Amino acid sequence: MKADKAIATYRRMRTQPLWRLLASDNGPTVIGLLQIHLYESEQSLPASTFHERIGRSLEVLRAQGEDFPQTAQAYVANWLADGYLERRFPAGASEEEYELSTAAIEAIRFVSGLTQPHSAATESRLTLVIEALTRLAEDTDTDKFRRIDRLMAEQARIDKEIDAIQKGQMRVLPHAAALERTREIITLADDLAGDFRRVRNQFEQLNRDLRERLMDNDGNRGEVLDSLFAGIDLISESEAGRTFSAFWRLLTDPEQAATLDQALDSVLSREFVTQLDAKERRFLLRLTRTLLEQGGMVHEVLQTFARSLKHFVQSREYLEQRRLNHLLKDAQRAALALKDEVRATETLQYTLELSSSRLRSLSQWVLYDPSLQALPGQMAEGDALPIDLESVGELIAQSEIDFRTLKANVLAVLEHRSQASIADVLERFPAAQGLGSVVGLLALGSRHGFRSDHSETVGWIGGDDQSRSARIPKILFLRERANELV
């Protein structure tokens, strides 16, 4: 009964995050939200930004009559507990960050694969397989003469092709086939970028396991230690480590990188490329950068782990930690024995030395001034303060402004008129992020717009439902510079 085994496996898998996400009642919504926020544009987001963006999406859904009674924070906490998200606190960061779990990434890939069914039996896929198989057969052949024969045949074929071209017969791949091949390449490359995540997770798991083994292993020189002292870099030498290193070498090899860049440039200059949709073109444009960025991240993780693990062992930190663990357990046991004898609030004869001092001086005493207690008089209405571009820059640096939407708004307005001020844009697309949208438009304007000597008043609805307004410099977006905003 082979079915038994398969059924048991699937039962087990159904309890795991990937399948649970796919099968959950609000699966489509969750997958959609995760895909938009943590898959398509960014791979990780600081907690505050992520909460805010999810909150905004939920509001949109609620406005459409969908039932999402809880806060964004509550949903995010559930997704974290369900294993769809991961939360980490990178060194140097001021807040925790969220990213998708491997399960969620796979769910998104699986589902989006269903929506764009690309025929499995495409010609280009078959060509790839044939080419790969032929290469494999050739590269593993040990027969000298057979190899030479094949190379000669190849040479003859090339000569024939050169001849044909010189005689004016050139075979150019038809657009349809070229498009199909391009899409095949995009799928392949996209999978590759996705694999980085899994590799990084493997490294993290490995690092954790090694450290745990060091801590638990009470013998002084356990297996891990022996290998480490023997100079074997366990992480780099692991299966994941070796595979990744080989990949990274290829990607960072100057010759290979140049070949890749050149090929990409040429392909992007071909006419058929205009038939790809914007997303696909963007993917190709950014391909090298994406691979380098994501690969670089994994590379960095690998290096850090290897270094910190070595330090952990060499500095004998693990011995100290083992000792501390014992001491802490002893202390906790001793405290537990006391819990029924001692009141929780009983003051112990134990003080913790702190590292801050308290300076008190007579000079800190301030005379009582009755006038400070007087009721405030009528408040005079002041003029609105102008927002200068410098403080705007600062505001932008501190907030998460949805530039993508703002740019799209400006472009939409410029479709109907040759120039538009910020007030014009806001008239058609009210400020969704309140002051944030205004600031965002100002930032776009200062970069891509034309600044006039006038100023104008713009209005928006604040988070407290009050309408507010501000005078801002009048900046005009011009249609002839619209391409800068794409």
Next chain:
Amino acid sequence: MSWSEIDEAALPDEERAPDAVPASANTLFIGDSGELPLDTRRALVQLLAGPSLDGYRHPKLWPILIRDEVPIRRRLAELFLELVIDRDMQVAFTRQADTGELEVPTLLRRAQLTFIDSILLLHLRQRLTQADSRGDRAVVSTDEIMEFLNLYERASNTDRAGFVKRIHASIEKIKKHSILQKIRSSEDRFEISPTLKLLFSAEEIQALTHLYQRMAADETPAPVTRTESDDEEADP
């Protein structure tokens, strides 16, 4: 960028970088008789105010501290304080100097701990060790602390709400001493300050264990009376 092409050595002395001119006395305000430059004084005050000067939160002061470690150490010694610097963790703080037999006044604050405080401290210390051994930063949530401290609830306790309130008070106290630091944008999650490792060392943990054991054997004197060094309530 024409200025970068000028050969500095060819310039007359007066036109070289201003720091080549001998610094005049660091007089910063009327009646100032101090000697240290402004930044160094800032670092010194940060160390005195405490609880720490750290490379992440004070990126401008940290390099100053490293540069002027010697004069800062000297100033602190005048106050019977010792400077502790952990370069790996990028954190520095002051500690009462070990003056042996010599009786000296103490400037640093101390926290008198209640039984529940001490248990919380042990838990945080343990979480810090765990996170350390995994190479992570240590983060705890209120819920998780609650769950752990529940173990220590008296079996006969009937006032559950009261116990929960005490734990909250304890967390607040630890927060006030900057051992727990709120993480931006999350309500009930905190980072355990790595300085706790240095404040609450192996020796301190052992001392606490001994105290518990003496208490269990009924060897401790009557409840402690509050002293000057006790920080609770005394704070404004």
